[in-house]
Amino acid sequence: MKHKEVIILGSGQSINELSKQEIDYVNNCEGVIAMNKFMAFYKQTGIKPNIVYYVDNHHINTKRFLNYLFKVCRQNSLTGITFFLNKKIKSDLYTSVVAYLFAKIRYNLKTIARKILYDKKKTFIQRFFFLAPSKNNYTFVKCSTYLVGGEWAKSVDEVLFHYRGSLSTVLNLATVLYPGYTIKLLGNDFNNGAYFFDEALKNIDVEWKDHTSEKVKETNTHWSVAQVEGTTIFDKFPYILSKLKENNNEIYCCNKQSLLVTGNYIPYAPVITGSVKTS
Numbered sequence: 001m002k003h004k005e006v007i008i009l010g011s012g013q014s015i016n017e018l019s020k021q022e023i024d025y026v027n028n029c030e031g032v033i034a035m036n037k038f039m040a041f042y043k044q045t046g047i048k049p050n051i052v053y054y055v056d057n058h059h060i061n062t063k064r065f066l067n068y069l070f071k072v073c074r075q076n077s078l079t080g081i082t083f084f085l086n087k088k089i090k091s092d093l094y095t096s097v098v099a100y101l102f103a104k105i106r107y108n109l110k111t112i113a114r115k116i117l118y119d120k121k122k123t124f125i126q127r128f129f130f131l132a133p134s135k136n137n138y139t140f141v142k143c144s145t146y147l148v149g150g151e152w153a154k155s156v157d158e159v160l161f162h163y164r165g166s167l168s169t170v171l172n173l174a175t176v177l178y179p180g181y182t183i184k185l186l187g188n189d190f191n192n193g194a195y196f197f198d199e200a201l202k203n204i205d206v207e208w209k210d211h212t213s214e215k216v217k218e219t220n221t222h223w224s225v226a227q228v229e230g231t232t233i234f235d236k237f238p239y240i241l242s243k244l245k246e247n248n249n250e251i252y253c254c255n256k257q258s259l260l261v262t263g264n265y266i267p268y269a270p271v272i273t274g275s276v277k278t279s
Contacts, residue, residue, distance in 0.1 A: 005182045006031035006174050006249075009038050010167065012189030012222075014255040015045055015196040022271040023047055026186070031178050035166050037208075038187070040069040041197035043076070050081060051177075053170050055143055057086040059210035063128045068206045070132045079135040084156070084173065087140040092127065095134040104129050143169050147229060149236050152243045161240075164233040165224030171240055175247035183244070183251040184269065190222045190259035225259060237265050 007029050009015070018026075023046045026032060034042065034049035036056060042048060054069065056062040066085075073081070085093070094100035107127055132138065143162035144150030153160045153172055161172040167188060174183055187196060193216035195201060201208070212223045219226045224233040244251055252269035253260045260266040 003029045005029045005184060006033065006178045008167070008170055008174065008183060008185050008188065009034045009047065009049060010185065010188035011036065011038050011195045011197065012187040012255070012258070013192075013194050013196050013198075014189050014257070015187040018045070018047075018186070018271065020046070025272045031174070031181065033170055033174065035170055037065065037069070037195070037197070037201075040065070040072050040204075041200055042072075044197060044200060048078075051084065052081055053084045053166060053173065055084065055086045055141060055166070055169065057088055060126070060128070061207045061210050063089075063130075064206050065208045067128075067130055068204065068208075070130060073133040073136075074131075078133060080137075081133075082137040082139060083132070084139050084141055087142045089128075089130060090140040093130040093132050093138065095132050095136075097131065100129060100131040147231060149239070152239075161243075163236045164228070164231055165222075167224065168233055168236060168240060171244065171251075175244060175249055178249070180248040183249050184271065185251070185253045185258070185260065185266065186255070186271065188253060188258060188260060189255055190225050191257060191262070193217065193220050193222060222259075234263070234265060241266075 003025070007026050009032065026047050031051060032047065032049040033051040033053060035053050039049060039052045039054070052069075054066055056066075092103070094103060107129070139156055141156055141160055143160045146162055146164055149163035149168070150159055150161055153176060155176060156173070160169050162169045167185075171183070174181070216223055216226065226232070241251070251266055253266045254269060254271045255261065256268050258266075261268045
């Protein structure tokens with residue numbers, strides 16, 4: 001029997017503190033959602049998510065990292081995962097190596113021809129192609145801009161709520177996919193800028209830093225809670241919590257030191273609770 005709970009996995013260092021019993025518990029929950037870079041280092045945690053959220057598409061390096069994440073999934077022959085991705089990359093995503101290579105070659109030849117025929121000095125915008133693992137599910141979504149937020153979506157076909165960070169959007173997604181379920185946040189620490197995979201990140205041959213990286217380094221805090229144009233993700237927490245309540249979703253954070261708990265935004269609960277729903 002699966003636990004009728006949704007686990008939302010951030011990349012904070014507290015992930016490394018989970019016990020084997022807690023990891024086994026997480027792996028037996030109905031919804032296990034990995035955010036952003038988490039999935040590229042999932043083996044380090046012992047957790048196998050069934051949903052991956054990676055919608056960042058604002059920088060060439062976020063695209064490079066997504067392909068690296070896909071490479072990890074292909075190498076480990078992962079199947080049955082539902083990926084939520086940016087709608088803008090839908091036409092550039094392939095699950096066939098042949099189709100992927102053909103698309104890249106065709107694009108490169110067209111770019112060369114355009115430079116020769118029209119403007120030898122012109123620099124054309126680089127188009128990026130993605131080689132995704134087969135036998136998985138892909139859903140392409142659109143989010144509101146990070147300083148707007150917008151309305152709370154009632155389906156994945158609507159524009160998803162997004163404000164100062166992926167957690168805001170994944171919570172919207174959780175209410176759509178799992179209304180009435182208990183939500184637990186793991187690795188959503190927000191109290192510093194460190195990842196649980198910092199050491200492993202040093203050894204990958206992929207450029208991954210973007211404009212948010214410098215802000216995190218400068219402030220030693222998570223991008224979502226660093227002041228940007230006078231805003232943080234906490235500005236919208238009353239609204240977010242009201243929408244969770246409307247959808248009968250209780251929410252807890254499983255790290256007592258998380259800024260979500262110490263700032264009194266979300267109550268603490270252990271990963272394994274005494275009385276849980278199963279289905």
